[in-house]
Amino acid sequence: xxxxxxxxxxxxxxxxxxxxxxxxxxxxxxxxxxxxxxxxxxxxxxxxxxxxxxxxxxxxxxxxxxxxxxxxxxxxxxxxxxxxxxxxxxxxxxxxxxxxxxxxxxxxxxxxxxxxxxxxxxxxxxxxxxxxxxxxxxxxxxxxxxxxxxxxxxxxxxxxxxxxxxxxxxxxxxxxxxxxxxxxxxxxxxxxxxxxxxxxxxxxxxxxxxxxxxxxxxxxxxxxxxxxxxxxxxxxxxxxxxxxxxxxxxxxxxxxxxxxxxxxxxxxxxxxxxxxxxxxxxxxxxxxxxxxxxxxxxxxxxxxxxxxxxxxxxxxxxxxxxxxxxxxxxxxxxxxxxxxxxxxxxxxxxxxxxxxxxxxxxxxxxxxxxxxxxxxxxxxxxxxxxxxxxxxxxxxxxxxxxxxxxxxxxxxxxxxxxxxxxxxxxxxxxxxxxxxxxxxxxxxxxxxx
Numbered sequence: 001x002x003x004x005x006x007x008x009x010x011x012x013x014x015x016x017x018x019x020x021x022x023x024x025x026x027x028x029x030x031x032x033x034x035x036x037x038x039x040x041x042x043x044x045x046x047x048x049x050x051x052x053x054x055x056x057x058x059x060x061x062x063x064x065x066x067x068x069x070x071x072x073x074x075x076x077x078x079x080x081x082x083x084x085x086x087x088x089x090x091x092x093x094x095x096x097x098x099x100x101x102x103x104x105x106x107x108x109x110x111x112x113x114x115x116x117x118x119x120x121x122x123x124x125x126x127x128x129x130x131x132x133x134x135x136x137x138x139x140x141x142x143x144x145x146x147x148x149x150x151x152x153x154x155x156x157x158x159x160x161x162x163x164x165x166x167x168x169x170x171x172x173x174x175x176x177x178x179x180x181x182x183x184x185x186x187x188x189x190x191x192x193x194x195x196x197x198x199x200x201x202x203x204x205x206x207x208x209x210x211x212x213x214x215x216x217x218x219x220x221x222x223x224x225x226x227x228x229x230x231x232x233x234x235x236x237x238x239x240x241x242x243x244x245x246x247x248x249x250x251x252x253x254x255x256x257x258x259x260x261x262x263x264x265x266x267x268x269x270x271x272x273x274x275x276x277x278x279x280x281x282x283x284x285x286x287x288x289x290x291x292x293x294x295x296x297x298x299x300x301x302x303x304x305x306x307x308x309x310x311x312x313x314x315x316x317x318x319x320x321x322x323x324x325x326x327x328x329x330x331x332x333x334x335x336x337x338x339x340x341x342x343x344x345x346x347x348x349x350x351x352x353x354x355x356x357x358x359x360x361x362x363x364x365x366x367x368x369x370x371x372x373x374x375x376x377x378x379x380x381x382x383x384x385x386x387x388x389x390x391x392x393x394x395x396x397x398x399x400x401x402x403x404x405x406x407x408x409x410x411x412x413x414x415x416x417x418x419x420x421x422x423x424x425x426x427x428x429x430x431x432x433x434x435x436x437x438x439x440x441x442x443x444x445x446x447x448x449x
Contacts, residue, residue, distance in 0.1 A: 006382055006418045007232075007265055007389030007431055008409075009054045009092065010045040012038070014069045016396035017271050017361045019300070020291035022069050024396055032072045035081045041398060042082035045089055048405035049419050051430040052090025052121060054214075054234070054391055055079065059099045060131035067296035076108050083116035090427035092121035092214055098147050099127060099136050102157035102190075102197050109211045110162060110203050118207030118426035123214040123234070124225075126151050148221040150194035155213070155229050157197045160188040162210040163438040164200035180204070186440040209436045212427050227253030231433055232265040234391050236339050236364045243268055243386035263433055268381070269364030271393040272374045274403040281368040288395055289356040297355035304362065305340040314352040318344050339363040361393050371407035378408075379417060 015022040015029050022029040031037040045053050055075035062070050075093035083091055091112060095105055105122075113120035126147035133141040142150070169184035188199030215222065215230035226233045227250055237243035243266075251261035273288075275281030294314065301309060307322045323341030343349065343357055360366035367377055381387040394400025412418040428435055 005432075006378070006412060007051045007267060008418065009052045009090070009267065009389075009391045010041070010050055010401055011054045011056070011234075011269065011391040011393045012041060012397070013056055013393065014072060014397075016400055017364070017393040018288045018395035019068055019296060019359045019362075020288050020293070021396040023291045024288060026399055027396055029069050032069055035073070035078065038073070038078055038082055039085045041401065042086050042089055044398060044401055044405060046086045048409045049422060050089065050392075050405075050409075051389070052092050052119075052427055053079075053082065054092040054121075054123065055094055056123075057094040058129055058132065059096055059127065060129050060135055062129075062131075064296050064299055067293045076112055079112055079120075080115055083112070083119065086119075087117075088119070088422040088425060088430075090119045090121055090212070090430055091116055092123055092212070092427075094123040094125055094216075096125050096127040096132075097151040097154040098142060099132055100154075102154050102195055103161065103199075103201075106158040106161040106201065107203065109158075110201070110206045113206035113208055113211050114203070118428070120206070120208065121212035121214050121232070121427050123216055124151065124155060124230070125216060144219070144221055148225055151225060152229075153190070153192035153195040157188065157190040157192075157195045159210060160190065160439070161197065161199055161201040162205065163436075163440055164188055165203070165205045166438045166441040167205055167209075170204040184441075205438065208426050208428050209438070212431065212433065223250060223253065226250060227259075227264070228257050231263060232267055232431060235266065235268050236336065236362075237268050237386075238339060238342060238363075238365050240381055240384065240386045242342070243381060244384065247386055265388040265431055265433075266386075267389050267391050268387050269361060269393050270378070270390040271361035271364055271366045271395055272400070272404060272408070273360075273366070273368040273395055274371055274374060274400075274407060275368070276370065278369050278373065281370065285360070285366070285368045285395075289359055292356065292359045294355065297359055300362065301340070301355065301358060304336045306337055307340075309351060312351045314355075315350045317348055318351055318354050320345050320348075336363050360395060364393055366395075371411055374404075374408050375411040375415070378412065379415065382417065 014032055015027045021027055042053060057071050057075045079091040079093050109120050109122050130141040164186045166184040169181050171178045171181050185200050188197050190197040212231050213229055214232045215226040216234035235246060247266050250266060254261045254264045273281045273285040275284055323344055326338040326341035340363060367374060392404055413420050
């Protein structure tokens with residue numbers, strides 16, 4: 001068995017990642033507020049020995065809710081419930097640095113890490129939707145550069161809060177009457193342009209030291225942020241060449257920042273339609289696409305791709321010029337727009353074909369084939385410098401995850417690419433990441449105190 005092992009997450013997205021998943025027979029949209037539904041998914045993911053479940057979220061109701069279910073339950077609360085029915089599965093929640101404050105979010109994730117025995121991860125986002133601003137008393141949504149400037153201060157503050165208790169600060173000496181050692185609990189004293197936190201934190205250091213820091217975004221600001229802070233990066237690529245360029249860029253940036261590139265996991269999204277034959281898989285994909293709602297697809301394309309296609313007929317080819325100035329893999333201000341631009345340039349689709357192409361996973365890589373073909377794609381990307389693993393994005397829950405877990409995972413295990421049993425108990429263990437030392441303890445040790 002090779003020493004290097006795949007990292008595989010199940011990306012939980014209401015009824016599935018295909019936009020028409022909720023309409024498909026067997027889908028259960030009526031259960032999206034039933035916690036036992038998510039607990040069942042957690043057990044399924046843990047049964048397949050996956051590294052983690054990964055939850056998307058946003059702090060505003062999507063305007064397209066007429067045509068597709070919204071996120072529903074708050075993810076950190078949901079993951080706490082999922083933690084109670086699992087023992088090893090990592091638990092990653094999306095939370096915004098724009099619409100939280102560092103102290104309360106740090107407390108939420110610390111609690112999740114304590115409750116789960118060290119399985120928490122934070123997917124750091126700055127929030128892309130303008131609709132969120134009014135929900136938090138703001139007149140407008142901050143621009144992308146300001147959001148990332150705040151995010152850098154926010155993450156620095158959260159990490160210092162988690163580190164403010166040294167590992168041995170909790171004494172619990174009943175005989176001496178000492179619960180904690182105040183000399184090993186430190187103020188954070190963050191006084192930035194966007195974030196001000198005195199500290200110290202109100203909770204002892206959690207099992208992982210701090211939750212695993214995950215980041216989703218491949219724009220210029222996103223890559224700069226990720227190479228400095230992220231321990232796992234969720235990204236979207238259609239082709240192995242583009243994924244390799246991104247992989248090399250991030251690993252190089254991480255090394256330039258003084259980090260170990262092996263401690264920055266690159267996890268592209270992969271949405272598999274699985275069939276006993278390739279034809280069966282393609283028929284399944286076609287079946288989903290026939291359930292799409294044009295109005296929804298157009299809205300997604302215009303919002304995420306920042307293009308106006310209102311004058312195009314559905315069976316008219318999409319002009320490449322609509323996506324001019326999208327940039328390239330290592331230099332862009334909107335990574336999803338770039339993915340869309342590459343599809344249009346390469347495939348010259350009609351508008352209808354483009355909508356179907358994007359319906360599967362919003363620009364992430366949708367693949368159709370037999371379990372062996374899906375495993376071949378995963379192995380090729382993993383062994384050719386394009387990925388450390390994948391965020392698996394089933395087109396439909398629970399059936400898509402069941403198919404991947406029962407049909408593809410065993411092939412990856414037989415090839416020695418993926419674990420057959422968990423060898424650790426924390427998310428850091430699964431990802432092969434070190435447990436970080438408290439920066440305050442490290443500074444004192446360096447000073448000889």
